[in-house]
Amino acid sequence: MAEVLTLGFTQEELIKGCIAGRRDAQEVLYRYYSPKMFGICLRYANNYHSGEDILQEGFIKVFNNIDKFRGEGSFEGWIKRIFINTAIEHYRKSTNHTGHAELEKASFKQVSEVAVENLATQDLLKLIQKLSPGYRTIFNMYVIEGYTHKEIAGKLDISEGTSKSQLARARNILQKMVKSNNE
Amino acid sequence: MNGKINIDDLFKAAFEDFEAQPSPEMLDNILGDAFDVSVQSSFDDFTLTPSIHIWENITDSLPTEADKLISTSFDEFAVTPPAHLWNNINDSIPAEADKILSASFDDFAVTPPAHLWQNISESIPSEVDQLLASSFNDFEATPPVGMWASIQGELDVEENFDAKFQEAFAGFEPKPSEHILNNLLSNKFDTGVRRAFMRHEVTPQEAVWDRIKPYIRFGPTIQRHLPTIRRMAAVILCLFLFTFLINQYKEIGTDVATTTTPPKTTSKTNINTPTTTIPAEDKAEQPLESIYEGTTDRVVFTEQQSVNSEAVEERVEEVTSQFISQSFTKNNEKSPFNLGGSSSLPPASAGNNDITLLSPTYTKATAPIENERTDNISSIPSTVSGLDTYAPSIIISNPNLSDFDQLEVSNAAQGRGNEYIVQSNLMDIEEDSDLAKMMLSYKGAYISASYSHYNSWILNDAVRDGLTDPGQELIDYVMSLGKSFGVGMGYQFTPNFGIETEFLRSNLSQSYQELTTSVVSNKSFVDATYFYVPLSLKYQVNRLSSMNKRIPRTLSAVWGMHYGRLQSEKLDGNRDIEVGTEDYLIQQELGVFTGADYHFYLSPNVHFTMGLRAAIGTDFQYLSAPFAAGTPYNVQVGGRLGLNYRFATRKYKWSRGIY
Numbered sequence: 001m002a003e004v005l006t007l008g009f010t011q012e013e014l015i016k017g018c019i020a021g022r023r024d025a026q027e028v029l030y031r032y033y034s035p036k037m038f039g040i041c042l043r044y045a046n047n048y049h050s051g052e053d054i055l056q057e058g059f060i061k062v063f064n065n066i067d068k069f070r071g072e073g074s075f076e077g078w079i080k081r082i083f084i085n086t087a088i089e090h091y092r093k094s095t096n097h098t099g100h101a102e103l104e105k106a107s108f109k110q111v112s113e114v115a116v117e118n119l120a121t122q123d124l125l126k127l128i129q130k131l132s133p134g135y136r137t138i139f140n141m142y143v144i145e146g147y148t149h150k151e152i153a154g155k156l157d158i159s160e161g162t163s164k165s166q167l168a169r170a171r172n173i174l175q176k177m178v179k180s181n182n183e
Numbered sequence: 184m185n186g187k188i189n190i191d192d193l194f195k196a197a198f199e200d201f202e203a204q205p206s207p208e209m210l211d212n213i214l215g216d217a218f219d220v221s222v223q224s225s226f227d228d229f230t231l232t233p234s235i236h237i238w239e240n241i242t243d244s245l246p247t248e249a250d251k252l253i254s255t256s257f258d259e260f261a262v263t264p265p266a267h268l269w270n271n272i273n274d275s276i277p278a279e280a281d282k283i284l285s286a287s288f289d290d291f292a293v294t295p296p297a298h299l300w301q302n303i304s305e306s307i308p309s310e311v312d313q314l315l316a317s318s319f320n321d322f323e324a325t326p327p328v329g330m331w332a333s334i335q336g337e338l339d340v341e342e343n344f345d346a347k348f349q350e351a352f353a354g355f356e357p358k359p360s361e362h363i364l365n366n367l368l369s370n371k372f373d374t375g376v377r378r379a380f381m382r383h384e385v386t387p388q389e390a391v392w393d394r395i396k397p398y399i400r401f402g403p404t405i406q407r408h409l410p411t412i413r414r415m416a417a418v419i420l421c422l423f424l425f426t427f428l429i430n431q432y433k434e435i436g437t438d439v440a441t442t443t444t445p446p447k448t449t450s451k452t453n454i455n456t457p458t459t460t461i462p463a464e465d466k467a468e469q470p471l472e473s474i475y476e477g478t479t480d481r482v483v484f485t486e487q488q489s490v491n492s493e494a495v496e497e498r499v500e501e502v503t504s505q506f507i508s509q510s511f512t513k514n515n516e517k518s519p520f521n522l523g524g525s526s527s528l529p530p531a532s533a534g535n536n537d538i539t540l541l542s543p544t545y546t547k548a549t550a551p552i553e554n555e556r557t558d559n560i561s562s563i564p565s566t567v568s569g570l571d572t573y574a575p576s577i578i579i580s581n582p583n584l585s586d587f588d589q590l591e592v593s594n595a596a597q598g599r600g601n602e603y604i605v606q607s608n609l610m611d612i613e614e615d616s617d618l619a620k621m622m623l624s625y626k627g628a629y630i631s632a633s634y635s636h637y638n639s640w641i642l643n644d645a646v647r648d649g650l651t652d653p654g655q656e657l658i659d660y661v662m663s664l665g666k667s668f669g670v671g672m673g674y675q676f677t678p679n680f681g682i683e684t685e686f687l688r689s690n691l692s693q694s695y696q697e698l699t700t701s702v703v704s705n706k707s708f709v710d711a712t713y714f715y716v717p718l719s720l721k722y723q724v725n726r727l728s729s730m731n732k733r734i735p736r737t738l739s740a741v742w743g744m745h746y747g748r749l750q751s752e753k754l755d756g757n758r759d760i761e762v763g764t765e766d767y768l769i770q771q772e773l774g775v776f777t778g779a780d781y782h783f784y785l786s787p788n789v790h791f792t793m794g795l796r797a798a799i800g801t802d803f804q805y806l807s808a809p810f811a812a813g814t815p816y817n818v819q820v821g822g823r824l825g826l827n828y829r830f831a832t833r834k835y836k837w838s839r840g841i842y
Binding site: 030035042121143 | 376380383384388391392395396398
């Protein structure tokens with residue numbers, strides 16, 4: 001029996017309803033998945049408003065391409081991939097102005113500004129958001145999303161070595177921030 | 184240890200250095216008789232004040248209240264010596280003593296005071312507490328979606344609950360569980376981060392959804408059914424197209440066969456016709472080409488040629504002298520002519536072979552100048568086979584018709600002479616396919632009655648606003664059924680084309696569903712009654728059934744416009760629509776419609792139709808911009824049943840060019 005998500009809709013009904021352009025199905029799908037996806041968006045964004053932008057862009061893509069979901073694999077996974085790709089797109093757009101050199105230039109300058117006493121998920125999120133876009137993207141993709149360095153290199157158009165080194169630095173910076181915030 | 188201080192000893196010690204000397208009188212008294220008395224009296228007034236340091240010593244040595252309390256608190260104090268102490272003791276004392284000592288401690292037990300345990304038990308966490316506390320380390324509970332809305336709905340808005348609620352959480356800072364922190368600071372950093380974000384959810388602001396909505400494809404219910412409607416329309420269109428192409432193919436095939444056949448005129452006649460062009464009119468006025476297919480075994484097709492009158496007369500004379508005498512001398516048993524007085528054709532008497540009986544009028548009217556087709560020439564029926572050299576252009580053979588009738592009809596079919604009205608007893612020939620052909624060739628008036636059942640959609644401003652404006656209630660359409668019935672009339676100008684109008688009373692129903700975030704949603708429906716007058720142009724394709732040539736088949740398509748006027752409206756079946764909101768319904772409607780019907784013939788004058796109709800209309804006031812946003816529409820898509828009656832029970836006008 002299909003799992004009823006909310007308002008009596010099963011996932012299949014939601015998908016069909018969205019393909020047909022039903023407003024109620026679209027809203028139910030948005031309300032069901034938006035908290036999870038917004039969490040992802042915030043991890044890749046440097047602030048709340050950027051996260052909202054990614055969320056908005058991602059959901060527009062989801063609704064306009066939902067007919068391309070072929071039912072292979074998890075629907076939530078499909079949506080998640082769209083949001084991660086949208087976030088990467090955002091990162092690419094931001095680096096168009098600064099170039100890839102930004103990856104190398106990222107520094108730990110903001111650590112001293114961190115003034116959180118205890119680390120909850122929200123606090124950790126704040127710390128991640130304080131990382132530079134390059135570090136943040138690579139760290140999220142590798143550590144949380146589980147991409148390999150090869151995949152990251154492909155998606156971000158960088159070398160595998162760069163991905164590894166940036167990850168190490170990001171991890172190091174984040175650990176230092178965590179420690180400094182708990183001292 | 185005994186905590187009590189011996190006050191007597193202390194007192195003695197205080198008087199340790201004290202020495203007192205008696206006075207001489209006192210000594211005398213002591214040593215005399217009055218010693219006792221004097222001693223006693225000498226001490227009557229004796230007072231001695233001790234030195235200050237004595238009292239200080241005493242007070243310093245005296246136990247304080249606190250000391251007493253401490254002392255009493257240790258009254259029952261007992262400490263169990265550690266195990267190794269006994270071992271040490273045990274090792275150092277003789278064996279026998281060990282035994283005795285050991286035995287003496289066999290029953291040794293010290294019970295701590297009751298209050299001590301209570302104090303301890305109250306201050307330390309229990310095992311259950313620990314379990315309970317640890318079980319909530321990672322506990323996170325997201326309230327259900329509708330909970331906040333429910334809470335907010337039940338609260339008094341005036342209390343400004345939101346502000347209070349936010350204020351209450353102003354200083355709130357969630358703390359991570361210990362293991363998350365440990366993981367973060369240990370070498371399990373990645374795992375810690377991943378775990379921290381495993382169930383991380385953040386509800387975005389409501390405005391985000393409002394910003395998304397304009398960018399995503401939105402299809403109202405009517406649009407959701409468009410694919411089905413399109414498919415139905417495509418099927419109908421394909422049917423029409425297929426039929427049209429088949430007809431065109433047959434027509435082209437006939438033309439090609441005709442033009443490729445060498446004309447026999449030159450071989451049969453010596454007439455030099457000045458002009459031998461084939462008039463286009465003849466082709467155009469043969470609307471039932473398909474009928475020919477079923478009659479090729481009896482009909483000889485010819486192409487009529489236009490000639491000038493002088494050439495005709497010359498030719499007629501020649502033909503008359505050359506062929507007719509031969510023809511009728513060959514077939515002198517029965518005359519093909521049996522004309523009435525009213526006919527323009529000359530009367531002929533049976534058995535009269537004299538050519539002089541043929542009037543000039545007849546010869547002029549019937550003289551064929553033709554290119555005779557050779558196909559199926561052998562199938563010319565015996566009843567007119569005698570006219571093989573003077574055969575009419577199209578020869579109809581019907582055993583129920585007289586030879587003359589057949590000839591007359593044939594001439595009429597060629598367009599020669601006037602249009603003839605044939606009186607025939609249909610009952611006698613109803614088994615013949617000619618009846619079917621006659622049914623299909625009908626021209627004239629008819630009346631009809633119809634019933635329709637359809638999906639009706641009342642698309643109005645309120646719903647449209649509700650669907651697009653986030654400030655309005657969110658309402659969606661629910662599929663509803665409507666019906667209509669009425670009478671109509673029509674006229675067939677040709678077997679293919681006609682016009683039709685109807686007077687319909689239509690009931691349009693529309694249900695709406697209010698979309699809310701709760702499971703329960705409100706539903707309502709509107710019933711509107713309209714009076715419609717559609718006017719349509721009809722094109723129909725007539726054929727005999729390929730399986731049975733006696734069965735006529737007609738497929739027609741209609742296109743037209745309709746006028747509608749709102750008669751009444753009800754909400755939820757019994758309530759009048761509120762004043763002001765009736766504007767949401769179209770008051771005077773102008774629209775277009777299309778459809779298709781399949782005709783089932785029950786008799787020559789009665790047939791019923793079964794078909795589809797689709798109509799859309801809007802209010803007069805929106806006609807200036809019928810596709811602008813906010814325009815209301817009435818849409819109907821459904822089936823239609825019709826019953827038609829033709830005013831020609833026993834008279835059929837024979838269409839020129841059909842037979």
